[in-house]
Amino acid sequence: MTELKSNKIKAGIIGGAGYTGGEMLRILVNHPDVDIAFVHSNSNAGNFIYEVHTDLFGDTDLKFTGELSTDIDVLFLCVGHGDARKFLESNPIPDHIKIIDLSQDFRLGQNSQLENKKFIYGLPELNRDAIKSAQNIANPGCFATCLQLGLLPLAAKGLLNSEVHISATTGSTGAGQKPSATTHFTWRNDNLSVYKVFDHQHLNEIGESLKQLQPAFNQAVNFIPHRGDFTRGIFASIYLGSELSEEEALKIYEDYYAGHPFTHVTSRNIDLKQVINTNKVFLQVKKYGNKIFIISMLDNLLKGASGQAVQNMNLLFGFDERAGLRLKATGF
Structure with missing residues (x-):
C-alpha cells in the first residue's frame, strides 16, 4: 500500500513555555492543517510540554527542545519584546519559512524591516489582502487590537473628527508570565489600578492604523488602561463626538465587518465572558446625546495574541480563516 503524504504544514514555536506559547499550543494541537514540528524553550529543554502546560496532559507527548529546525513552513515567535529581533539576528x-512575531518588535512602520525580511502588520480586519500575500507578519498588541477594532469603521469613513476617550481594563495575563509586584495574587486580588496613563x-x-484609513486624522486618543482583578480579557469603553445617529453608526460598523x-x-x-477563550471580538455601538459610545472586548491571549497569530497563519497559507479557532466561550 502506498503511504499517503500529509498535506499539513509544519510549525515551529520559539518561546513555548509562556502564556502566548501555551495558547499557541492549545490551538495548534487541534488544528486540522498543522503539525507541530518543535517547541523551543531553553529553560525547559527535554521536559514534556504537559509538565509546564499541565492542561495539555493527554493531548500531546511532545517535549520542549533547545534545538532549532528549518524543516518547517511557519515559525511563531512567542518571546518578549526586544527578544524577537535579537533571535532573528542571531538565528538567520x-x-x-514564514515568520509570525507576537512581540512588538516589528509592528511600527519604521521598525518593520530586518535586512531582507519585511513584516506586514497582522490585523486581518485592516490588512487582510496584504496578509494573504505576505511572507512575515507582525502580530498586533492586545490593547491595540481591541481599541483599533472599536475605531476602524469610523476612520474608514473619515469620521474621526474629535478627540477619542478610552478607558480599558485588562486581565493579569496581559502582563506576561514572569511574576512582578502588580501580577502577584495577593496584590491583584480584590484590587484595581491604572498604569501608563x-x-x-x-x-x-x-x-498608524487610524492614519492608514484616515490620513488627515490628528486628534488626541486619550487612553487610560486599568489592571483588572481577573485573569484574561480586555473590556474597553470608547467615546467621541459625532453627528451620526445610532442607526447610521451601527450600519457603518456592520458594513465594515461584514465578511x-x-x-x-x-x-x-x-459582557466579557461572551468572548473569553475565543478568538471573537464583540462591539456594542450606542448613541448618547452628541457622542458615539463603543464597547470593544476580546480575550487578550487569543484575539489579542495567539488566536490572531493563527488567524494570520490561516490567511498566509490559504486555509479557512476560522480553522482551529472555533472555540467555545466560558459562558459561566
Whole structure:
C-alpha cells in the first residue's frame, strides 16, 4: 500500500513555555492543517510540554527542545519584546519559512524591516489582502487590537473628527508570565489600578492604523488602561463626538465587518465572558446625546495574541480563516 503524504504544514514555536506559547499550543494541537514540528524553550529543554502546560496532559507527548529546525513552513515567535529581533539576528531563518512575531518588535512602520525580511502588520480586519500575500507578519498588541477594532469603521469613513476617550481594563495575563509586584495574587486580588496613563506603547500602533484609513486624522486618543482583578480579557469603553445617529453608526460598523468572521457588532449590552477563550471580538455601538459610545472586548491571549497569530497563519497559507479557532466561550 502506498503511504499517503500529509498535506499539513509544519510549525515551529520559539518561546513555548509562556502564556502566548501555551495558547499557541492549545490551538495548534487541534488544528486540522498543522503539525507541530518543535517547541523551543531553553529553560525547559527535554521536559514534556504537559509538565509546564499541565492542561495539555493527554493531548500531546511532545517535549520542549533547545534545538532549532528549518524543516518547517511557519515559525511563531512567542518571546518578549526586544527578544524577537535579537533571535532573528542571531538565528538567520531561510526565506521559505514564514515568520509570525507576537512581540512588538516589528509592528511600527519604521521598525518593520530586518535586512531582507519585511513584516506586514497582522490585523486581518485592516490588512487582510496584504496578509494573504505576505511572507512575515507582525502580530498586533492586545490593547491595540481591541481599541483599533472599536475605531476602524469610523476612520474608514473619515469620521474621526474629535478627540477619542478610552478607558480599558485588562486581565493579569496581559502582563506576561514572569511574576512582578502588580501580577502577584495577593496584590491583584480584590484590587484595581491604572498604569501608563495617556502613554501606553500600543498607542503608536493605533495611530498608524487610524492614519492608514484616515490620513488627515490628528486628534488626541486619550487612553487610560486599568489592571483588572481577573485573569484574561480586555473590556474597553470608547467615546467621541459625532453627528451620526445610532442607526447610521451601527450600519457603518456592520458594513465594515461584514465578511470578517470573528468581529461581531450589536446594540445590545455585552459582557466579557461572551468572548473569553475565543478568538471573537464583540462591539456594542450606542448613541448618547452628541457622542458615539463603543464597547470593544476580546480575550487578550487569543484575539489579542495567539488566536490572531493563527488567524494570520490561516490567511498566509490559504486555509479557512476560522480553522482551529472555533472555540467555545466560558459562558459561566
